Amino acid sequence: MLGRLNHVAIAVPDLGAASAVYRTTLGAKVTDPQALPEHGVTVVFIDVGNTKIELLEPLGENSSIAGFLQKNPAGGMHHVCYEVADIIAARDQLKASGMRILGEGEPKTGAHGKPVLFLHPKDFQGTLVELEQI
Numbered sequence: 001m002l003g004r005l006n007h008v009a010i011a012v013p014d015l016g017a018a019s020a021v022y023r024t025t026l027g028a029k030v031t032d033p034q035a036l037p038e039h040g041v042t043v044v045f046i047d048v049g050n051t052k053i054e055l056l057e058p059l060g061e062n063s064s065i066a067g068f069l070q071k072n073p074a075g076g077m078h079h080v081c082y083e084v085a086d087i088i089a090a091r092d093q094l095k096a097s098g099m100r101i102l103g104e105g106e107p108k109t110g111a112h113g114k115p116v117l118f119l120h121p122k123d124f125q126g127t128l129v130e131l132e133q134i
């Protein structure tokens with residue numbers, strides 16, 4: 001079921017400042033900010049060759065990462081995203097194994113225009129896991 005690591009996501013309080021660190025200090029190429037209202041975040045991606053880093057900033061009143069930033073005001077690692085070939089098959093297999101899918105359990109469209117799901121951190125060693133169908 002498990003494919004490649006697509007990205008590691010870091011929640012940040014200030015996307016402009018965080019992007020500047022990657023662009024200027026680390027010399028990385030940072031994409032333009034992309035607002036994802038359905039997920040309550042604005043994101044940029046940084047391609048580091050073997051995977052990507054996703055920087056997430058809260059968007060809107062009920063951002064899914066607002067609580068995380070309250071606990072981690074300087075920012076922090078928020079989730080890892082693994083690629084899967086068939087997200088519905090992966091979801092059904094995980095559910096059958098007793099794993100919890102966040103939200104309604106139906107895939108939403110992610111930052112790359114592909115279906116994504118999030119898995120409960122308590123079922124995955126305290127780490128929020130995103131699955132993206134490739």
Ligand code: CO
Pocket residue numbers: 007009054079081130
């Ligand atoms: Co992500």
